[in-house]
Amino acid sequence: MFNIIYLSTANHLFTDFELAEILSVSRDNNVANELTGMLMYAGGTFMQVLEGEREAVMATYHKILLDDRHRNVIELAAGPLQTRNFPDWSMGFASVNADVLEEFEGYVDPQSQSFLNSEKVNAAIIMLKGFAENNKMN
Numbered sequence: 001m002f003n004i005i006y007l008s009t010a011n012h013l014f015t016d017f018e019l020a021e022i023l024s025v026s027r028d029n030n031v032a033n034e035l036t037g038m039l040m041y042a043g044g045t046f047m048q049v050l051e052g053e054r055e056a057v058m059a060t061y062h063k064i065l066l067d068d069r070h071r072n073v074i075e076l077a078a079g080p081l082q083t084r085n086f087p088d089w090s091m092g093f094a095s096v097n098a099d100v101l102e103e104f105e106g107y108v109d110p111q112s113q114s115f116l117n118s119e120k121v122n123a124a125i126i127m128l129k130g131f132a133e134n135n136k137m138n
């Protein structure tokens with residue numbers, strides 16, 4: 001197992017509909033590629049964790065790098081992983097303004113007690129929590 005974590009800047013402020021579009025395509029592809037992870041969006045910034053077999057992660061990451069819906073992709077961490085942090089999500093999702101997206105399967109309320117409640121202490125979890133905290137997602 002391998003994972004990669006990045007930050008990027010959305011090319012414009014995304015609507016719920018546009019986010020749902022990314023999620024929908026991502027989930028179909030990720031199921032096929034046995035990838036899991038989490039995508040967070042706040043005020044025009046994305047943070048994503050992608051995990052799976054190294055080749056599958058890198059192939060998808062390279063597609064994502066070329067996507068003109070965002071820019072300034074900054075790789076925060078990449079490396080081997082003992083076990084998946086998000087085994088149940090083909091792409092979990094959290095957003096500041098998620099009135100519509102709450103209905104989406106895999107939506108995580110960043111305010112909830114169980115948000116990223118993990119006994120695992122590793123880079124992906126720490127960075128996602130920090131991102132949520134700094135953007136005061138509610």
Ligand SMILES: Cc1cc2nc3c(=O)[nH]c(=O)nc-3n(C[C@H](O)[C@H](O)[C@H](O)COP(=O)(O)O)c2cc1C
Pocket residue numbers: 022025026027029030039046048050060063064065066067069070091
């Ligand atoms: C912020 C962001 C996150 C994305 N995450 C994924 C992802 O997890 N998996 C995926 O397949 N595509 C993801 N995409 C979409 C890819 O860039 C690309 O549009 C898509 O994989 C193309 O799918 P296709 O080859 O089936 O047409 C993401 C795009 C953006 C902007």
